[in-house]
Amino acid sequence: MQQVAEPNRLAESREPKADVCCLFSEWKRMTAIGCRPSAIGRAIANLLLILLCQPAWSWQSPTRELEEAEEQAFKRAVSQVAPSLVRIETVGGLDQVQNFLLGNGPTTGVIVSADGYVISSSFNFLSKPASILVTTTDGKRLAAKAIANDTVRMLTLLKVDAEGLVPARPTAKPSIRVGQWAIAVGRALDANAPNVSVGIVSAVNRVWGKAIQTDAKVSPVNYGGALVDVDGSVLGVLVPLSPQDNSPVAGVEWYDSGIGFAIPLADVLATLDRLKQGKDLRLGLAGFNFASTDLYGGDTKIDRVRYDSPMYRAGFKDGDLILELDGHKVTRPAQVRHVLGSKIEGDKLAISIKRGEETKRADLTLVAELPPFEAGFLGVLPTREKVGSGSTEGGAAGDGVGVRWVYPDSPAAKIGLKPRDRIIKFRDQSITSAAQLIDQVSRVRPAEKAAVIIRRDGKEQSLEATLVGYPADLPKDLPTSAIEAVADAESKTPDDNKGGEAEKLRTGRFAEEVAESKNAWWAFVPESYNPAYAYSLLAWLHPPGDTLEATVYDSWKLEAERRGIILLGLKAANINSGWQANEAEFVHETVVSFQKKYSVDTGRIVLHGYDKSGPFATHLAFKHRDLFRGLLLAASAVAERPPENLPEYRLQFQLICGSKDPAHASLEKMAKSLQGIKYPANFTSLSDLEHRYPNAEGIDAMARWIDSLDRL
């Protein structure tokens, strides 16, 4: 047995510094004198020894273990949801929709109930297939029937004849966290196994409250499939969506781009019973629009409450300010849209508004359709003030708007209005411009009364007019509005170009070609063009095969000079095959450029089609109701269902046809159906005319109509 060293020797070996070499010499010294490890020392030594014995390759970084675990989790989640996914194949149907080529490969669906209901993306059925086939994970093939569509969230419900299917498990919405794993699973690529894309939840409540946003690759290979979390429970059903566009193919151009959308499965299940009944689900409307066009900067003041809408029946009025919707405070139109964007007809809406000092609350039940909007008709053509004469600020203070002409037998005629009267107040609103008066008149419905204060020969008179609906017939004569000749050559250029290196504006007949597209256009600006006056603009779309440039120019040039109409004849890229849908941009841009260069009245821009260019003209007019105020169709029947007449757009129709033209009957029918949904529409029949471009009588009628577009 060794003896412990004498204490004093240890005490002597004290050293001031404590670094490694000193530690080492200290350790050497201690073992040399016979000290052996204590309990603590032994424990530490054991630990070090064990760790050193670990083979080098098992020094795993925690990163690798995490990566491994995540990979296993992805695979597990996919196998969990796989039994609830079906492969959908379709047979027959259209090749393309809205110029968009439809693929015909397999797509995906999610089983939502054990007795055979399957939900999928409406995109998968755009082709309107003749037959739908569903294949489950175990390989069983089943015939399927489409039951109903959710047009708000772009989903379609199918039914197959089966039992014992495995419905998908939804994730509860409140538990969804931005940044969590989100795996997009489809069945389109391979018949035997699901296809997978891994991403995260990028955002929730996207596209006006409808969808979960993910950066997993979402595309036709998994539209209709499931977005799952790492547990295998379904966050949502994958669909193409776009916040800017509601068309069926909107959002597909964003496929595989890092932004994809899924409708929360919990939301789908909540409306499943209604879909099962076989009725399509449509957007729920309250019946109002905003005064401000700035979605993000404007306020929530209501411009108009639609007649007989849920808002109207609850007693809300034009000018109310929306404070709260469903308990959320709102200050911007975008916030309101966010609450309303996912509402379906029949849903409830709790709304509170402020009117002056008082507040008002109500619970509305939203509807899918509102009664058609109808503006009242007074029967007056306002005087056309000179451009820049300050008429928009009211000219001489309190001068109102002058009466140019009164329609015979109209409400204005009945209260005795005469040319040269000035309307200074309408419904207690001081009138400062024709545009404002048009707006005010349109807020009164036919059969309603309106107070009109006029000034005649210096004296004011208070009258009350009972408005009517827009007359079906055009007046037989319509006086022209005088356009003074230009005083001197200088004033041919518009004011803002004076003094600069301005291009002299062309008048008379001229033409131009557009370099990038193969389009071109010709134009006729009256020789007597005076920028001090506002002109109408007639945008002419020729039928396929013939631009009819000479015919249209010769027929219209007199009326153009007389009534102050600028003619713009647009030419398709391929004259023989006619207008293609993608040329809408060209037409829109050219009209806008003319409107900017010349003095054009924005309320009198007309789109004119004839024969086979009718459908394109109609489609364009509906697409750009903010630009076009009139649609003029000659001998051209259109089957396209018009969108609702909205108070913010003032689109008017003139349909004209020869009595011997085969299109006569259908054109007359179209005019009647437009009148039925309360669009201001006229039909003019030209006696003894076959299928040809309208004759002089027709041109006269069309010119009269254009000249009356600023009527009240």
Next chain:
Amino acid sequence: MQNAECKVQSVEQSEGQIPLAVLFQAPTASRSARSRSVMQLAICTLHFALCTVLFPFSAHAQSTRDTISALQPKVVKIFGAGGIKSLAAHGTGFFVSKEGHIATIWSHVLDADLVTVVLSDGRRFTARVLGAEPQLALAVLKLNGAEGVEFPYFNPDEAISAGTGTRVLGFSNMFNVAAGDEPVSVVHGVIAAKTVIEARRGVFDSPYSGPVFVVDGVTNNSGAAGGVLTTRDGLLLGMIGLELRNAKSNTWMNYAIPVNELASPIQQIISGKFERKKDPHEDEPSLKPRRYKPLDFGFLLVPDVVERTPAFIDSIQGDSAAAKVGLRSDDLVLFVNDELIQSCRALHEAIGRLESGDQLRLVVRRGNELVNVEMPVPKKKE
């Protein structure tokens, strides 16, 4: 008592010194000490053994970061012909032998007289095409002037396969963003699916027909073809293919050709024993006459009016094979021998391809039901 003495001493030492003495005590040569040492040895051996057993496959156990740094030297940037319109003049390739053989995609880039290869560290070599198998979209290059130099490489025979959901890495010179002496770009993703592309049917406009890994990750950008797809551990999966559009879904595909399919041709080209496989479809006349018609089986389809007229049966001829198996008019033919029939045209083509002696299996939809029927293909009198 002896322990106490050692400890007491350490306490007396000054502040600055680490009390190493706390780790020590008076030596004891008792049996307990010895058995403790034996125990220690036993524990260490056991631990070592367990580690070896529990991590048999961890020969490659490393994180993604380690994988990437190990693999970058094996991937090269290739420059050659192109640069006009949408054809890039650059591509990617990877070493498949230590002598400097490179596997890459068979493409227009190799059309140049001189192909330049730049390594991840900037070393430049010219290269020549040693051999190619266009049907596999494969080409093998050999570096010039690389005698005696050894290169890090992938062994194509060690390529593996992997399932959906496996995390993968793609290495490529997409968009030619790697300038000169830089390593190529790395993207990550998972295997989205494993499926087959059939070039011949016109659905995929690709020279390659066969199994592919479809990747959830943007691997197939311009210039990426010829790059590699690997697992996180660096195991070789596939060669990134040329840009390809899937006509069924109207979308661009990200995919790689499994190296398992390419290993054999690569080794043959390297060893000089390569013979180009004859294209099995080369001898077929481009327009095959249709051997059979629906009428041969006793049924007629509705008139083919639009592009996708569904294949509805218009009428059945009495006493024919169709009548015998119970086909009826208004049945919609959905499958011919497991092939989905999208239109009348497709049905005519599918029946036209039958051979005598085959069976014709149809799946038709009658109302909401699916009905299976089978008819023998009659002998054709030549």
